Amino acid sequence: xxxxxxxxxxxxxxxNELLTKxxxxxxxxxxxxxxENLNANDSRPVIPLGHxxxxxxPSFRTATAAEDALCSAIRSAKFNGYSSxxxxxxxxxxxxxxxxxxLPHKLxxxxxxxxxxxxxALEAIVSVLARPKSNILLPRPGYPYYEARAGFSHLEVxxxxxxxxxxxxVDLEAVEALSDENTVAMVIINPGNPCGNxxxxxxxxxxxxxxxxLGILVISDEVYDHLTFGSSPFVPMGVFASIVPVxxxxxxxxxxxxxxxxxxxxxxxxxxxxxxKQGIVDCIKxxxxxxxxxxxxxxxxxxxxxxxxxxxxxxxxxxxxxECANILYDRIKEIPCLTCPIKPxxxxxxxxxxxxxxxxxxxxxxxxxxxxxxxESVIVLPGVAVGLKNWLRITFAVEPSSIEDGLRRVKAFxxxxxxxx
Amino acid sequence: xxxKFAKWGLKGQKEATVTIRDILxxxxxxxxxxxEKPMIHLGHxxxxxxSCFRTxxVAEEAVNRALRSAKFNGYAPxxxxxxxxxxxxxxxxxxLPYKLxxxDIFITAGAAHAIELILTVLARPGANILLPRPGYPSYEAHSxxxxxxVxxxxxxxxxxxxIDLDGVEALADDNTVAMVVINPGNPSGSxxxxxxxxxxxxxxxxLGIVLISDEVYYDLVFGGNKFVPMGVFGSVTPVVSLGTxxxxxxxxxxxxxxxxxxxxNGILKxxxxxxxxxxxxxxxxxxxxxxxxxxxEILEKTPKDFxxxxxxxxxxxxxxxxxxxIEIPYLDSPQKPxxxxxxxxxxxxxxxxxxxxxxxxxxxxxxxxxxxxLPGSVLGLKNWLRISFATDVASLEEGLQRIKAFCLxxxxxxx
Numbered sequence: 001x002x003x004x005x006x007x008x009x010x011x012x013x014x015x016n017e018l019l020t021k022x023x024x025x026x027x028x029x030x031x032x033x034x035x036e037n038l039n040a041n042d043s044r045p046v047i048p049l050g051h052x053x054x055x056x057x058p059s060f061r062t063a064t065a066a067e068d069a070l071c072s073a074i075r076s077a078k079f080n081g082y083s084s085x086x087x088x089x090x091x092x093x094x095x096x097x098x099x100x101x102x103l104p105h106k107l108x109x110x111x112x113x114x115x116x117x118x119x120x121a122l123e124a125i126v127s128v129l130a131r132p133k134s135n136i137l138l139p140r141p142g143y144p145y146y147e148a149r150a151g152f153s154h155l156e157v158x159x160x161x162x163x164x165x166x167x168x169x170v171d172l173e174a175v176e177a178l179s180d181e182n183t184v185a186m187v188i189i190n191p192g193n194p195c196g197n198x199x200x201x202x203x204x205x206x207x208x209x210x211x212x213x214l215g216i217l218v219i220s221d222e223v224y225d226h227l228t229f230g231s232s233p234f235v236p237m238g239v240f241a242s243i244v245p246v247x248x249x250x251x252x253x254x255x256x257x258x259x260x261x262x263x264x265x266x267x268x269x270x271x272x273x274x275x276x277k278q279g280i281v282d283c284i285k286x287x288x289x290x291x292x293x294x295x296x297x298x299x300x301x302x303x304x305x306x307x308x309x310x311x312x313x314x315x316x317x318x319x320x321x322x323e324c325a326n327i328l329y330d331r332i333k334e335i336p337c338l339t340c341p342i343k344p345x346x347x348x349x350x351x352x353x354x355x356x357x358x359x360x361x362x363x364x365x366x367x368x369x370x371x372x373x374x375x376e377s378v379i380v381l382p383g384v385a386v387g388l389k390n391w392l393r394i395t396f397a398v399e400p401s402s403i404e405d406g407l408r409r410v411k412a413f414x415x416x417x418x419x420x421x
Numbered sequence: 422x423x424x425k426f427a428k429w430g431l432k433g434q435k436e437a438t439v440t441i442r443d444i445l446x447x448x449x450x451x452x453x454x455x456x457e458k459p460m461i462h463l464g465h466x467x468x469x470x471x472s473c474f475r476t477x478x479v480a481e482e483a484v485n486r487a488l489r490s491a492k493f494n495g496y497a498p499x500x501x502x503x504x505x506x507x508x509x510x511x512x513x514x515x516x517l518p519y520k521l522x523x524x525d526i527f528i529t530a531g532a533a534h535a536i537e538l539i540l541t542v543l544a545r546p547g548a549n550i551l552l553p554r555p556g557y558p559s560y561e562a563h564s565x566x567x568x569x570x571v572x573x574x575x576x577x578x579x580x581x582x583x584i585d586l587d588g589v590e591a592l593a594d595d596n597t598v599a600m601v602v603i604n605p606g607n608p609s610g611s612x613x614x615x616x617x618x619x620x621x622x623x624x625x626x627x628l629g630i631v632l633i634s635d636e637v638y639y640d641l642v643f644g645g646n647k648f649v650p651m652g653v654f655g656s657v658t659p660v661v662s663l664g665t666x667x668x669x670x671x672x673x674x675x676x677x678x679x680x681x682x683x684x685x686n687g688i689l690k691x692x693x694x695x696x697x698x699x700x701x702x703x704x705x706x707x708x709x710x711x712x713x714x715x716x717x718e719i720l721e722k723t724p725k726d727f728x729x730x731x732x733x734x735x736x737x738x739x740x741x742x743x744x745x746x747i748e749i750p751y752l753d754s755p756q757k758p759x760x761x762x763x764x765x766x767x768x769x770x771x772x773x774x775x776x777x778x779x780x781x782x783x784x785x786x787x788x789x790x791x792x793x794x795l796p797g798s799v800l801g802l803k804n805w806l807r808i809s810f811a812t813d814v815a816s817l818e819e820g821l822q823r824i825k826a827f828c829l830x831x832x833x834x835x836x
Contacts, residue, residue, distance in 0.1 A: 260710030296674030
């Protein structure tokens with residue numbers, strides 16, 4: 001193959017090295033690797049218990065009202081043009097009204113910034129906070145996208161633990177110990193990904209008070225907002241905005257089961273105007289100004305999506321999720337090498353501990369997942385991808401029959417690999 | 422907390438946020454709210470608001486079908502749905518001497534996102550990038566955000582806005598990583614000949630740099646020169662083409678674009694650039710899966726007369742624009758636009774009284790005549806104006822008449 005006469009060294013361009021590190025451990029990357037290990041000769045259907053996207057399953061089809069809203073937005077031909085980079089006014093108002101329903105203060109449309117999914121909201125806040133020497137506190141286990149973006153933006157990351165024995169609550173003493181004068185923010189994911197917990201009011205208040213004491217802002221990732229089916233109700237962190245400024249990131253992806261529609265938001269809960277005064281809001285606008293935007297017609301449909309979706313749609317989804325979470329929890333109890341510290345109460349995931357000494361020739365979580373994929377065509381995410389080695393993150397957002405089937409196969413796998421006594 | 426956040430400010434924010442949108446907003450604020458005359462916007466690049474520039478029903482139907490199928494509500498793979506990548510590869514291959522494969526295409530959220538992507542992938546400490554002047558300020562904004570040095574080469578108005586290639590060679594050094602070419606030209610309205618494109622490719626090869634070809638206005642040509650994609654010269658030097666549905670299908674709000682690697686010699690793969698693109702796609706947002714799902718149908722079924730109708734409309738508008746401008750002695754148009762959606766005209770400030778510069782001209786024009794045009798200084802050419810003609814011809818002509826009236830009113834010439 002002719003290379004045009006130039007050797008590799010004579011080309012003056014080379015790929016950005018930061019990207020290699022940053023993209024190394026993303027959920028997508030690890031899942032792709034496991035999928036490559038699937039046995040092509042296994043005729044059984046693959047049971048995907050590693051993802052956060054149940055949109056392919058019939059029980060998780062989005063609301064007709066949402067589809068209708070999007071359809072009419074497209075047909076109207078009113079939303080084919082560029083939108084303002086912070087979002088079209090009608091959509092910003094709609095999100096402000098929608099979120100204000102659960103808050104003690106009223107959000108203004110100016111507090112709302114529309115983004116390409118929660119992913120871009122997260123990207124915006126991490127990029128904006130990246131300053132030389134700054135650090136951000138992230139939960140462990142957590143959502144590795146935060147680490148990836150922080151790494152790429154040269155923002156130092158420090159991890160505080162979520163404590164399994166305490167229902168995955170935040171180790172607030174650790175947060176205080178980790179924090180210093182360069183700490184700018186802490187991230188909390190509620191309902192929890194990957195732990196499936198729902199933080200209680202009193203605990204969230206303590207988180208707010210701790211953040212205030214440390215002079216840091218709270219980034220509350222509420223992408224699974226209202227996806228709860230246990231005894232703890234969802235409490236938005238914005239409820240404590242009078243204690244400490246809160247930046248909430250969220251989207252329609254999970255609650256409406258439409259991650260492919262790419263519509264999210266970054267919302268500033270800041271009744272005392274601290275973020276605005278300090279220029280953070282301007283920075284957010286600046287970032288969104290130079291980056292791409294969500295499709296205008298999705299923004300155009302948003303008011304109808306938020307208003308017209310009947311409450312029984314959400315109830316139905318929560319019922320299915322609750323049913324699947326129960327199945328998961330009950331079946332895990334029957335598998336000696338696995339322990340689930342709490343019954344999941346929200347989101348789409350549970351963290352399950354691996355008891356490796358009980359297993360023959362499986363050295364860690366990664367090997368467990370690889371062999372499980374190969375032998376049983378079941379995909380689960382190794383905990384190392386979310387910060388907890390030798391744990392597993394198992395998705396229960398699938399058809400109930402699939403979760404039963406999947407756990408039956410995990411049990412069979414366990415039996416096959418149990419150490420002979 | 423106040424102390425901690427005391428000296429905030431996004432890296433390079435001042436430079437980074439001088440976008441076209443910002444400047445147009447500032448100018449628009451001058452328009453008198455109670456002016457009876459309707460506001461005429463000749464500053465933006467978005468004709469989708471005008472009913473004559475509506476997208477094809479095929480596109481709307483395709484997206485609706487994708488929506489109702491419920492098959493595209495989930496996440497797409499980072500590089501894009503395979504069927505969409507294949508469809509774009511086939512579409513572009515029609516105009517190339519070799520075939521692009523699915524692996525050469527990366528779907529992005531609009532060309533804006535494609536720009537962000539390729540500049541990020543090429544960024545490294547101390548590097549510089551060569552950008553055209555006049556150009557498209559998003560390249561500057563992203564380069565600044567990435568701490569990359571920008572060096573501008575000139576487009577020569579007296580030579581149909583061709584690139585000053587000697588200037589390019591003089592600017593390049595060991596730290597130059599890429600040059601950007603926009604064809605059909607924004608803001609110039611020029612369309613490069615294949616001979617000129619070949620010379621550009623040879624220059625890039627000699628300098629060992631990536632040739633980024635911004636082809637957002639693909640096929641939108643209506644003058645003497647045919648549109649030739651830079652990928653035709655992909656065997657001379659590696660070409661990274663940026664494309665989008667926004668202009669050709671008149672749907673900038675749909676946010677669907679792509680990066681196409683026109684590199685039959687596989688240099689971008691060997692040097693790790695392709696891999697880097699994949700990695701960045703893993704950590705950056707995606708385009709709406711629905712629209713990706715509709716692409717194969719849109720690319721296949723859009724009738725040929727849809728694009729030829731758009732071209733006819735643009736040609737008429739370009740003619741009207743040019744013929745009106747040459748009647749205004751205060752403006753100089755180097756050539757009739759041949760492609761894309763805008764043209765650059767020089768301001769003869771010495772014939773005008775009390776107008777300081779192009780920005781001043783635009784602010785006062787907005788205030789006195791409710792007409793919006795973009796000052797050339799945003800694009801690197803001070804005391805020029807960018808006039809967008811992709812609008813309905815009646816408004817365009819009215820707008821230019823008002824510009825003429827404005828100039829006469831401020832004239833210092835004895836008439």
